[in-house]
Amino acid sequence: MNKSVPALILTGVCRSFEQGGARLDVLVDAGLTIATGEIVALVGPSGAGKSTLLQIAGLLERPDSGDVAVAGQACSGLNDDRRTALRKVHLGFVYQYHHLLPEFSAAENIILPQMINGRSRKQARERALHLLGSMGLAKRADHRPGQLSGGEQQRVAICRALANAPKLLLADEPTGNLDPQTSDGVFAELMRLVREEGLSALIATHNPDLAARMDRRVTLRQGKVVTL
Numbered sequence: 001m002n003k004s005v006p007a008l009i010l011t012g013v014c015r016s017f018e019q020g021g022a023r024l025d026v027l028v029d030a031g032l033t034i035a036t037g038e039i040v041a042l043v044g045p046s047g048a049g050k051s052t053l054l055q056i057a058g059l060l061e062r063p064d065s066g067d068v069a070v071a072g073q074a075c076s077g078l079n080d081d082r083r084t085a086l087r088k089v090h091l092g093f094v095y096q097y098h099h100l101l102p103e104f105s106a107a108e109n110i111i112l113p114q115m116i117n118g119r120s121r122k123q124a125r126e127r128a129l130h131l132l133g134s135m136g137l138a139k140r141a142d143h144r145p146g147q148l149s150g151g152e153q154q155r156v157a158i159c160r161a162l163a164n165a166p167k168l169l170l171a172d173e174p175t176g177n178l179d180p181q182t183s184d185g186v187f188a189e190l191m192r193l194v195r196e197e198g199l200s201a202l203i204a205t206h207n208p209d210l211a212a213r214m215d216r217r218v219t220l221r222q223g224k225v226v227t228l
């Protein structure tokens with residue numbers, strides 16, 4: 001991708017919800033730009049709107065108003081099919097829970113999204129094995145998720161998110177389910193892989209130590225994105 005094109009630009013994003021008959025303004029004129037290659041921590045107290053912002057940045061939900069541009073493409077005017085297409089090419093997601101398909105092996109979980117994007121099975125398997133190898137999981141390729149430890153499952157989920165070489169990784173508490181030591185290791189590998197692949201990342205976390213290891217931290221305060 002052209003280095004001068006930010007991976008993500010949010011401009012004037014607003015999002016409210018109805019709760020018990022009252023209106024809750026979660027995002028209020030929120031703005032954020034993530035440069036190519038940048039890894040940004042998204043912090044803020046529980047309920048501040050981190051997941052809501054990630055859903056909007058990931059084109060999974062639409063804001064009430066405001067604009068989202070992914071890899072230089074403004075998305076607000078696009079129909080759902082175009083948004084889905086952009087999501088499949090440019091965006092990768094990691095959640096607190098791995099969400100791997102239990103009946104498929106680790107490699108197959110990483111092969112499937114590539115084949116959906118048109119890659120041949122052979123090329124997709126090569127890429128899957130490369131990613132698994134770089135995560136120290138070469139010997140786990142043919143194991144099913146249920147045969148893997150929590151840390152290994154989350155490493156596979158990270159490989160799956162990066163399978164199609166997206167421009168931007170969006171992660172919501174990606175190591176939040178792991179014990180502190182495992183979380184530390186998995187997070188280090190996530191950061192390394194994102195850097196090796198030259199991607200950008202926006203990672204929501206409650207963990208101040210993890211946030212401090214990223215290039216930059218932004219916090220959600222009263223619906224706005226504030227730089228710390």
Ligand SMILES: Nc1ncnc2c1ncn2[C@@H]1O[C@H](COP(=O)(O)OP(=O)(O)OP(=O)(O)O)[C@@H](O)[C@H]1O
Pocket residue numbers: 017018019024026044045046047048049050051052053
């Ligand atoms: N679909 C929805 N309908 C109604 N309210 C919602 C909806 N989605 C989110 N909210 C509310 O919006 C607020 C922000 O939620 P969100 O999950 O984005 O916060 P968060 O910062 O990710 O929290 P946490 O750190 O606990 O995960 C919360 O008060 C939540 O209850």
